[in-house]
Amino acid sequence: LAKENRTGIQQYQLGMSKSLSRKMLLEQYLHKAIEQNELYLEYQPIFDVFAKKAIGLEALLRWKHPILGSIPPVEFIQIAEESDLIIKLSNWVLSAVCSQRRLWLDKDFSSFYISINVPARQIHQDDFIESIKRSLEQYNLPPELLKIEITERTAMTNVEKTLKTMRELQEYGVDIILDDFGIGYSSISYLVQYPFSTIKIDKSFIQGLGNKSQKSVCRALVAMGRNLGMNVVAEGVEEIDQYHYLCSIGCHKIQGYYFSRPTSVDLVEKFF
Ligand code: C2E
Ligand code: CA
Ligand code: CA
Ligand code: CA
Numbered sequence: 001l002a003k004e005n006r007t008g009i010q011q012y013q014l015g016m017s018k019s020l021s022r023k024m025l026l027e028q029y030l031h032k033a034i035e036q037n038e039l040y041l042e043y044q045p046i047f048d049v050f051a052k053k054a055i056g057l058e059a060l061l062r063w064k065h066p067i068l069g070s071i072p073p074v075e076f077i078q079i080a081e082e083s084d085l086i087i088k089l090s091n092w093v094l095s096a097v098c099s100q101r102r103l104w105l106d107k108d109f110s111s112f113y114i115s116i117n118v119p120a121r122q123i124h125q126d127d128f129i130e131s132i133k134r135s136l137e138q139y140n141l142p143p144e145l146l147k148i149e150i151t152e153r154t155a156m157t158n159v160e161k162t163l164k165t166m167r168e169l170q171e172y173g174v175d176i177i178l179d180d181f182g183i184g185y186s187s188i189s190y191l192v193q194y195p196f197s198t199i200k201i202d203k204s205f206i207q208g209l210g211n212k213s214q215k216s217v218c219r220a221l222v223a224m225g226r227n228l229g230m231n232v233v234a235e236g237v238e239e240i241d242q243y244h245y246l247c248s249i250g251c252h253k254i255q256g257y258y259f260s261r262p263t264s265v266d267l268v269e270k271f272f
Contacts, residue, residue: 042262049252054271056113102139109272115147124161143173151179199225203236222251
């Protein structure tokens, strides 16, 4: 190998082992993040244009490590999803959300739901429903105040089990939202196959709304959801033009920086 090539390879390997060791380090730290109190939640409102108010909040997990600082959720969630760590994190989120919702209920903030993100493969775990019910009962919350956003990074497997769990949750009163609709593995057949109450159109479609054909795609997605009798939420709405366009095509549940960034408990209260 020529000299420059060799150093190229060495740098490549160095880069690889760097990202590998960051990953291993993060995984190791993440195991202790709960006990060390490094996790917290931010909440982002979902607005209903007709009701002219926030109808719900999405809980978004945050991790601030004392040395490494804030780690982006996409980075640590992926690491967690590769192991059983995600189950521990989801359970932490679930109880933190229920406990927070209880506090808000006691303050008479009664009407909005909070949604939590759960990877599809966790839905068909045996104790999933039990932990949902247990948390709602522990805080004495009506099930309607909790919704579950299913994120889909791999094709949904275990169809029978997933269906059974979803139906049971729906009957119990916990709605299920299909997140990031239109990208990845979340295919159109899911809409027919699984009992989703709501679809969330992925933000990449909203960000592309400057483009004419992207507009048509977005309009078709909204129409499809509505024709199937589902609620349709658009996420990642940042601009007034995007907001107006979505209203004009019948999508009036809106989430995004245009209304509010994800914020702390105190700041989000002003929306109620
Ligand atoms: P997601 O579920 O699609 O959440 C929406 C993401 O879009 C959030 O990123 C939010 O901060 C961001 N966002 C909201 N409005 C706008 C906007 O107007 N413009 C743009 N550009 N972005 C906007 P975040 O908080 O970084 O989370 C990233 C992803 O990490 C989430 O995507 C979700 O898949 C995952 N995640 C976050 N919290 C949890 C959790 O508690 N459990 C699980 N399993 N996944 C989580
Ligand atoms: Ca989500
Ligand atoms: Ca999403
Ligand atoms: Ca996403």
